[in-house]
Each structure stands twice: as structure tokens, then as C-alpha cells.
Amino acid sequence: xxxxxxxxxxxxxxxxxxxxxxxxxxxxxxxxxxxxxxxxxxxxxxxxxxxxxxxxxxxxxxxxxxxxxxxxxxxxxxxxxxxxxxxxxxxxxxxxxxxxxxxxxxxxxxxxxxxxxxxxxxxxxxxxxxxxxxxxxxxxxxxxxxxxxxxxxxxxxxxxxxxxxxxxxxxxxxxxxxxxxxxxxxxxxxxxxxxxxxxxxxxxxxxxxxxxxxxxxxxxxxxxxxxxxxxxxxxxxxxxxxxxxxxxxxxxxxxxxxxxxxxxxxxxxxxxxxxxxxxxxxxxxxxxxxxxxxxxxxxxxxxxxxxxxxxxxxxxxxxxxxxxxx
Numbered sequence: 510x511x512x513x514x515x516x517x518x519x520x521x522x523x524x525x526x527x528x529x530x531x532x533x534x535x536x537x538x539x540x541x542x543x544x545x546x547x548x549x550x551x552x553x554x555x556x557x558x559x560x561x562x563x564x565x566x567x568x569x570x571x572x573x574x575x576x577x578x579x580x581x582x583x584x585x586x587x588x589x590x591x592x593x594x595x596x597x598x599x600x601x602x603x604x605x606x607x608x609x610x611x612x613x614x615x616x617x618x619x620x621x622x623x624x625x626x627x628x629x630x631x632x633x634x635x636x637x638x639x640x641x642x643x644x645x646x647x648x649x650x651x652x653x654x655x656x657x658x659x660x661x662x663x664x665x666x667x668x669x670x671x672x673x674x675x676x677x678x679x680x681x682x683x684x685x686x687x688x689x690x691x692x693x694x695x696x697x698x699x700x701x702x703x704x705x706x707x708x709x710x711x712x713x714x715x716x717x718x719x720x721x722x723x724x725x726x727x728x729x730x731x732x733x734x735x736x737x738x739x740x741x742x743x744x745x746x747x748x749x750x751x752x753x754x755x756x757x758x759x760x761x762x763x764x765x766x767x768x769x770x771x772x773x774x775x776x777x778x779x780x781x782x783x784x785x786x787x788x789x790x791x792x793x794x795x796x797x798x799x800x801x802x803x804x805x806x807x808x809x810x811x812x813x814x815x816x817x818x819x820x821x822x823x824x825x826x827x828x829x830x831x832x833x834x835x
């Protein structure tokens with residue numbers, strides 16, 4: 510029963526399976542509307558893996574207030590940070606696996622697929638996640654240390670070191686648009702995943718810059734709201750963080766980056782073997798000889814109906830290694 514008038518009991522002419530897919534912003538908004546509540550649910554689940562880091566921050570605050578002794582707080586902070594650095598990578602791999610399934614329109618049991626990827630890709634993704642966290646710590650330290658050393662010594666050499674550190678972190682950030690997606694999409698070794706991610710960070714520079722700008726705008730916006738406004742706004746921001754924006758940004762990154770992985774890594778592997786990427790086979794229409802039913806999408810006459818049709822799709826397994834960019 511529809512909310513207004515005929516509502517959902519009224520069928521239109523249908524959508525042709527050969528209709529061109531939307532691209533860019535319009536494709537994002539299409540997925541955003543279709544997966545909105547799933548994105549929020551997944552964001553909450555993903556946030557659970559940040560609990561060790563949150564507890565470490567709480568211990569640090571309690572240490573500053575004198576509630577916890579320095580020794581006890583130091584141990585708890587170290588345990589919380591280390592645990593987060595280990596869990597961050599596998600959790601992000603699980604998140605990107607679900608995002609990839611959304612983008613290629615593959616049927617997804619969200620939490621099940623997340624945890625399955627968390628376990629299956631734990632080794633590689635934990636290494637990448639640990640290095641990412643270590644790099645963030647190095648960048649934060651460089652902002653604090655190098656300017657002070659430059660002031661104390663009067664040497665501009667330390668500013669050069671700061672620029673080098675920021676350049677390396679920028680390259681690593683561009684690589685991260687592909688690292689976790691490639692880990693969950695191919696059977697390549699970690700060495701080749703890193704190598705391919707580096708080349709894609711350069712080859713696909715234009716779309717990477719667009720992705721980077723969007724991520725930067727969101728991150729800076731959250732930072733300004735959190736640290737330069739009143740307490741009420743800060744509480745609103747902290748309340749919304751478990752629900753947004755991690756999955757919304759992850760969906761944007763996947764839409765921008767995964768087509769490049771398909772183009773340069775996955776498709777060439779199958780072409781070399783004389784096969785077709787199973788992900789492309791999902792959307793490939795059957796020939797007239799193979800078809801059991803004729804697709805009438807876009808041709809049917811509008812009718813009223815009460816029964817709901819269910820469409821299923823084949824679930825291709827992760828069975829390819831992918832190409833190594835040389």
C-alpha cells in the first residue's frame with residue numbers, strides 16, 4: 510500500500526537493462542539514496558573499531574586531570590593505540606569490500622561480508638593500516654618538531670625536511686585510494702599491491718586530485734567545527750561522527766578509484782587469459798539464443814500490481830590475481 514495514491518502498488522514502464530548508467534556525481538547520489546541507511550549502519554559498525562583509540566584519548570585526558578597516574582595512563586594509552594593500529598587496516602578493508610560490492614551492484618550481506626574480509630585479508634591490511642597510522646604520527650610530529658628546530662638553529666634545512674615529509678605523506682594518501690580496494694579485489698602480493706597503488710596514484714592523477722580535494726574539504730570542515738566553535742556544536746559533531754562521514758567518503762573514493770583498478774589491473778589479467786572479468790559479466794545481457802525471457806524494461810505498459818518481484822544476480826568469487834603495472 511502506497512503512502513500517497515497508488516504509491517508502490519503502481520508499476521511504470523520499467524527500466525531497460527541496457528540503459529546507460531549514471532556517472533560521477535549523479536551515480537554517487539543514486540547509490541547514496543539507495544544505500545543511505547545501510548551506509549549509516551555500516552558507519553556505526555566501522556566506528557566500533559575506533560573504541561581502543563577513543564579509550565586511549567580518554568586515558569590521556571584523565572592523566573592530564575590527575576585522575577590517573579602517569580604510569581598507569583601510559584600503559585593504557587600504549588595498549589589502546591597499538592590495538593587500534595592493528596585493527597584499523599582490516600576494518601578498513603572490510604569497509605572497502607562492502608563499498609566495492611555496492612559500486613559493482615553485487616549482492617551483499619553487509620556485516621557478514623565485512624567480517625569475512627576482516628579475517629581473510631587481516632595480514633596484508635593490518636600491515637598497511639599500521640604503516641598508515643605510523644605515517645600520521647610522523648607527520649604530526651614533523652609539524653611540531655621541524656619548525657621549532659628551525660627557529661632554534663636558524664637553519665632552513667628543517668623546513669626542507671618538513672616539505673619532504675609532507676610530500677611523502679601526500680603520495681601515501683593518493684596510494685591509499687587504491688591500496689585497500691586492491692587488497693580486497695585481487696590476489697596480488699602485498700609488494701605488488703603497493704607497487705600498483707603507487708603507479709595508479711600517478712597515472713590517475715586528475716581523479717585522485719578531485720578525490721583528495723573532497724576528502725580535504727570534509728576533514729577541514731569537521732576540524733573547524735570541532736575546534737573553533739562552541740561546546741554545543743562540538744557535541745553535535747561528536748554525535749554525528751559515528752553515523753557519518755566515513756562510509757559516505759568511502760563510497761566516493763570507491764566510485765572514483767575502483768574503475769581504474771578494473772581498467773589497469775583486473776581487466777588486463779582476464780584479457781590475457783582470453784576471459785571476461787566476472788564483474789562485467791554481471792551486467793552483460795544474455796544473447797537471444799541464451800535468453801529464457803525477453804527483457805521488456807522500458808517497453809512495458811504501466812500497470813497496477815500488488816506482488817513484488819525479486820531480482821537475483823550471480824555472485825562471482827574473488828578468483829583473479831590481477832595485473833602488475835610495470
